[in-house]
Amino acid sequence: MTPVPPPHPRRRRFGWPQRVFSQVLLMQLAIAAGVTVLATGLFLAPLSAQLDDQAMRRALAIADTAASPELADALLTSPPVAGGRVQAQAERIRRATDAEYVVVMDRHGVRWSHTDPTKIGRTVSTDPSDALAGEEVMEIDDGTLGRSARGKVPLRTGDGKIVGAVSVGIEYDSVRARLLAAIPGLLAYAGGALAVGALAAYLISRRLQRQTHDLAFSDISALLAEREAMLHGIREGVVALDAHGRIRLLNDEAQRLLGLGPDVAGRALEELLGAGRITDVLTGRVTGDDLLTVRGSRVLIANRMPTDDGGAVATLRDRTELERLGRELDSTRGLIDALRAQDHEHANRMHTLLGLLELEMHEEAVEFVTEVVGVHRATAEQVTEKVHDPLLAALLVGKATVAAERGVSLRLTRGTLLPDRLVDPRGLVTVVGNLVDNALDATAGEPGSLVEVELRTEGPSGRTVVLRVVDNGPGVPAGQRESVFDEGWSTKELPAHGRRGLGLALVRRLAERQGGSARVGEAAQGGAEFTVVLPEALTELDGLTELTGPTGPDELDELNEQGERTGDTR
Numbered sequence: 001m002t003p004v005p006p007p008h009p010r011r012r013r014f015g016w017p018q019r020v021f022s023q024v025l026l027m028q029l030a031i032a033a034g035v036t037v038l039a040t041g042l043f044l045a046p047l048s049a050q051l052d053d054q055a056m057r058r059a060l061a062i063a064d065t066a067a068s069p070e071l072a073d074a075l076l077t078s079p080p081v082a083g084g085r086v087q088a089q090a091e092r093i094r095r096a097t098d099a100e101y102v103v104v105m106d107r108h109g110v111r112w113s114h115t116d117p118t119k120i121g122r123t124v125s126t127d128p129s130d131a132l133a134g135e136e137v138m139e140i141d142d143g144t145l146g147r148s149a150r151g152k153v154p155l156r157t158g159d160g161k162i163v164g165a166v167s168v169g170i171e172y173d174s175v176r177a178r179l180l181a182a183i184p185g186l187l188a189y190a191g192g193a194l195a196v197g198a199l200a201a202y203l204i205s206r207r208l209q210r211q212t213h214d215l216a217f218s219d220i221s222a223l224l225a226e227r228e229a230m231l232h233g234i235r236e237g238v239v240a241l242d243a244h245g246r247i248r249l250l251n252d253e254a255q256r257l258l259g260l261g262p263d264v265a266g267r268a269l270e271e272l273l274g275a276g277r278i279t280d281v282l283t284g285r286v287t288g289d290d291l292l293t294v295r296g297s298r299v300l301i302a303n304r305m306p307t308d309d310g311g312a313v314a315t316l317r318d319r320t321e322l323e324r325l326g327r328e329l330d331s332t333r334g335l336i337d338a339l340r341a342q343d344h345e346h347a348n349r350m351h352t353l354l355g356l357l358e359l360e361m362h363e364e365a366v367e368f369v370t371e372v373v374g375v376h377r378a379t380a381e382q383v384t385e386k387v388h389d390p391l392l393a394a395l396l397v398g399k400a401t402v403a404a405e406r407g408v409s410l411r412l413t414r415g416t417l418l419p420d421r422l423v424d425p426r427g428l429v430t431v432v433g434n435l436v437d438n439a440l441d442a443t444a445g446e447p448g449s450l451v452e453v454e455l456r457t458e459g460p461s462g463r464t465v466v467l468r469v470v471d472n473g474p475g476v477p478a479g480q481r482e483s484v485f486d487e488g489w490s491t492k493e494l495p496a497h498g499r500r501g502l503g504l505a506l507v508r509r510l511a512e513r514q515g516g517s518a519r520v521g522e523a524a525q526g527g528a529e530f531t532v533v534l535p536e537a538l539t540e541l542d543g544l545t546e547l548t549g550p551t552g553p554d555e556l557d558e559l560n561e562q563g564e565r566t567g568d569t570r
Contacts, residue, residue: 025205032197040190052149055170056138059099060151063168064136066093066102069158075104075112076163082117089113100148100171104155106164107132115145124167128152131165140172147172236315237300243310245269245283257316258295277486278302282314292319294505296513386412387455388420395429396453399436403451406444410436413454418465421538427510428465428537434503435469435530442473442528449473450525457538465537472525481520507532 066089074085081087090102090113104113109123109132130137131152139150148169155164231238237254241247247264255262264272273279278293280286281302291302301317349368356365380397387393396412403410422428436453443449454468476484485508507530508518516534523529 022205024208025201028201028205029198032194032201036190036194036197039193040186043186052140055149055172056140056151058151059149059168059170060136060138060153062093062097062099062102063151063153063166065097066090066104066168067153067155067166069156071104071166072155072157072163075106075155076157080106080110080112080121082120084112084120086112087114087117087120091115097168100169101145101167103167103169104164105167107162112164126150126167128165128167131167132162134162143169145169145171236317239269239282239314239316241269241282241312241314247272248311254316257298257300257318282312284312294509296509299506383412386416387418389418389422389425389428390420391425391429392418392422392432392455395433396436399433399440403440406440408440408443408449408451410440410451410453413452413468416453416455418455418457419538422465423537423539424514427514428467428534431467431507431510431532431534432469434507435467435532438503438530439469439471439473439528443471446473459535463536463538465534467530467532467534469530470523470525471527472523473527475522475526475528476520478522484520485518 071086071089074089078085086104090104093099094102094115101115102113103111103124105111105124105128109128111120111122111124114120125143126141131154134154136154137150137152140147141150142148143150148171150167150169152165152167154162155166156162231249231251234251235253237257238249238251239247239254239258240249246266246268250258250260250262250264254260258273258278260272269282270279273282273295277286278295278300281291281293282304284304284306287304289303293300293302298318299320301319302314304312304314306312353365353368356362356368383396383400384393387396396410400410432453432455436451439451443451450472452468452470454466454470456466458464458466485504504518511518511532511534514534514537516532516537518530518532521529521531
């Protein structure tokens with residue numbers, strides 16, 4: 001068997017780092033180093049010229065000091081010799097000023113003084129014509145003593161006559177030494193500045209690393225694209241808030257559920273939604289998991305998760321349809337219980353009728369059947385005489401049947417009269433159904449239980465509908481008469497679908513949506529009295545005769561069946 005060669009070790013590739021932290025650190029270090037080098041170069045570039053200028057001006061100042069009338073008189077009265085008066089004065093000045101040389105010359109350029117006495121009496125090596133012409137000269141030049149910074153001035157007598165010139169030189173090596181001596185200090189300062197800049201760059205990069213979770217730029221770009229796709233693709237509303245309660249992000253589903261537009265970023269949540277439970281839930285004033293809230297006609301489930309920067313992310317789920325199905329399930333169960341009780345009562349009636357027939361008490365049997373059927377028909381007739389809307393009348397007939405099976409007397413007040421001109425019959429059915437169901441729940445099982453419903457119109461135009469539902473149950477405490485309309489408030493046990501406390505919230509929302517109101521007070525019997533006012537709930541009168549509702553026996557039976565079917569819808 002041919003042995004398999006070992007795999008070649010993977011060559012490590014060096015390249016530009018991918019992490020945000022590393023890239024920013026390298027860029028900041030490069031910038032700090034570049035700025036330091038540039039600043040050092042900009043400082044050194046004029047430093048040499050400045051040192052040269054300082055040396056030349058110093059030489060010129062020494063020459064001006066040396067070119068006195070006394071030196072001019074000595075030049076005119078003494079010969080150019082090594083021990084002469086001019087040489088003595090020039091050497092004294094040179095030693096006092098630490099100059100490289102002080103040369104005094106006559107108008108022919110002949111030296112009368114020099115650091116090297118053997119050169120006295122000889123002609124200078126550089127052109128003195130400018131100084132002999134009365135000008136002051138500053139230059140860097142090469143002479144017999146090497147390169148030096150020079151200053152030349154004319155030598156005048158007391159009456160201003162030019163009799164020669166004075167040339168003073170500063171050794172150029174001392175100027176270069178000053179420049180070189182300044183460089184280490186300058187580099188030390190530059191190195192210190194670079195170190196401080198590098199430390200600051202590292203600290204900033206470390207903070208950036210923590211904030212970006214050590215991701216690469218490509219990862220951040222991919223996460224942003226994925227976030228946008230996820231937020232706008234999921235069927236849950238997502239609302240992101242900053243630490244001040246302003247909206248940072250709102251996806252498409254949240255816009256739909258809250259009824260907001262796409263241009264709300266940066267605005268406060270309370271400004272957009274107003275005061276209410278949904279604002280309290282989203283801003284964190286109400287805490288908990290799966291909080292129920294209502295926005296318009298929608299039932300929402302909200303969850304809120306705080307973020308590290310003091311903000312929060314809230315999610316919203318639409319449970320409107322599920323809550324409707326849950327309420328229908330509750331009503332269906334109640335109807336089933338009522339039907340079970342009615343079946344039991346119907347069996348008792350049939351047994352009674354059978355006994356009467358077996359005893360050949362035919363007249364009593366006829367009277368018994370007439371009484372039973374008459375009570376049911378009388379209930380339907382009483383409702384349809386006062387409530388002319390078929391849907392609402394059917395609801396009340398069905399509720400009356402359910403109430404009777406639960407041992408509660410449900411009746412309409414004498415002042416009840418509602419024409420068949422409702423703008424939104426289904427909305428009023430929801431309001432009446434919820435209030436009647438709550439009243440039945442509050443009074444069922446108690447002796448003498450009574451629920452009264454009043455529906456009437458008022459106002460100059462006759463378009464306002466006033467609904468009043470009164471029971472003789474335990475009532476609502478004064479301190480809780482506003483809380484009963486909050487989402488999630490309930491005194492009942494949780495049903496199978498696990499949610500309660502929405503019926504009265506929906507009642508108030510439906511009333512407010514039509515510009516009306518819903519309130520609760522104490523009834524005369526000591527129970528609860530709910531009052532709902534719905535302005536413009538009826539259409540304008542068109543001069544036609546209003547419908548008076550069904551009157552025939554067949555229509556009553558059909559209406560009764562509709563009421564029992566509709567009675568389970570809250």
